[in-house]
Amino acid sequence: MGYCLRRLVLILILIKALPGYGAFHRQNIQRLPRFSSEEQLPEAIYYNPAIIGLIDAPVLGGQYTDLFNLRSLRQQSGVLGLPTAIGGFGLGILQFGDEQYREQTFSMLYGFGLTGSARVGIALHTYRLTIRQYGQTGTYGVDLGAHWQVSPQLEWELAYANINQAHLQRPGELLPQQIYAAMQYTPLRTLTGHAYLVHELGFPVRYGVGLAYRPLEWIEVAVNFITVPLRGNIGINLHWRFLHLYYVVSSHSELPFTHRFGLLFTF
Numbered sequence: 001m002g003y004c005l006r007r008l009v010l011i012l013i014l015i016k017a018l019p020g021y022g023a024f025h026r027q028n029i030q031r032l033p034r035f036s037s038e039e040q041l042p043e044a045i046y047y048n049p050a051i052i053g054l055i056d057a058p059v060l061g062g063q064y065t066d067l068f069n070l071r072s073l074r075q076q077s078g079v080l081g082l083p084t085a086i087g088g089f090g091l092g093i094l095q096f097g098d099e100q101y102r103e104q105t106f107s108m109l110y111g112f113g114l115t116g117s118a119r120v121g122i123a124l125h126t127y128r129l130t131i132r133q134y135g136q137t138g139t140y141g142v143d144l145g146a147h148w149q150v151s152p153q154l155e156w157e158l159a160y161a162n163i164n165q166a167h168l169q170r171p172g173e174l175l176p177q178q179i180y181a182a183m184q185y186t187p188l189r190t191l192t193g194h195a196y197l198v199h200e201l202g203f204p205v206r207y208g209v210g211l212a213y214r215p216l217e218w219i220e221v222a223v224n225f226i227t228v229p230l231r232g233n234i235g236i237n238l239h240w241r242f243l244h245l246y247y248v249v250s251s252h253s254e255l256p257f258t259h260r261f262g263l264l265f266t267f
Contacts, residue, residue, distance in 0.1 A: 047180055048159040049121025050145035052081070052088035052111035063262035068255045072098045087112035088121075104128045117149040127175070129168055141166045141175055155184045177201045190214045194224070204228045229253045242266045 059081040067073035073096070081090035090109035097103055104127070111121030123143040130136045145159035161178040168175070182196035191213055198206045210224025210233070220237040235248035242265055250258040 047161075048145035048147065048157050048182075049109045049111050049123040049143060050119050050147040050157065050159070052090065052109065052119070052121050054147075056083060058082050058267045059264060060267075061262065061264040063260065065261075066259045068252065068258055070256075072100065074098070081109075100132045102130045104130075111145075119147050121145045121147075127166070127168070137168050139166045139168055139175065140164075145180075153186050157182045 059079065062078045063076070065075040065077075067075065075094065075096045077092065077094040079090060079092040081088060083089075088109075088111050090107070092105075092107045092109075094105040094107075095102065096105075105125055107123055107125045109121060109123045111119060113119040121144070123145075125141045125143070126138065127141065128136060128138040141162045142164045143159065143161045144163055145157065147155065147157045149155055157180070159180040161180070162175050163177070165177065166175045167173060177200070179199045179201075180196065182194065184192060184194045186192045191211070193209075193211050195207075195209045197208070200206075206226055206228045208224055208226040210222060212220055212222035214220045218239055222235045222237070223233065225232050230253050231251055233248055233250045235246060237244065237246040239245070244264040244266070246260075246262050246264075248260040250260070252258070
């Protein structure tokens, strides 16, 4: 159950456009989900609430994940976000597991800019765990995040998941506390490199590095590698006007492949 609970982190993303911060715009939404998340393409929108400063339009998205080709580990999620004059707001839902063991997460997010290049965000989650023949339990979690646009080419971000040390009462298990730190560097318009670490308190630090390449305006291909255990991800992202489609396949040193499919709409 510890592994499953570590997958409970869900951060929703929505973005408010800030004056003087036009380096990221609607066409570049496909750039967002690739360096915060160890899953690389689809799930970065769930990791750092401060990323809400990077798009300027409403977002509606969904994702399906087939973890290790096991029916009991399938995951579905959805996200809706709206920018407003006082900041970005988001709502999302995630479901993991099957009728025997099921985790459900509902999330609310708010973020705003401190300056033209720095922004912070907070995410609130409610968790519900259902185990057949054992009943249900639940709790809530709080995440904080920050993002800094150092230069047009360089970005830094930091996030802390479950900062309130939430735990499930009935199973008596503490939800994972995780610290994320990431850097993204874009030397060319068509090429981006990223490096990050994920530290789940009480466990070894995981490191990741990768590259993303855009051979054409409407397509992006990305790869990355992660330690503990060693894994590799290959993803492709297609976008046309308001529609963005992505697919990621992830390897594992001991388990079958994981497949992720998703889409995002911008309005």
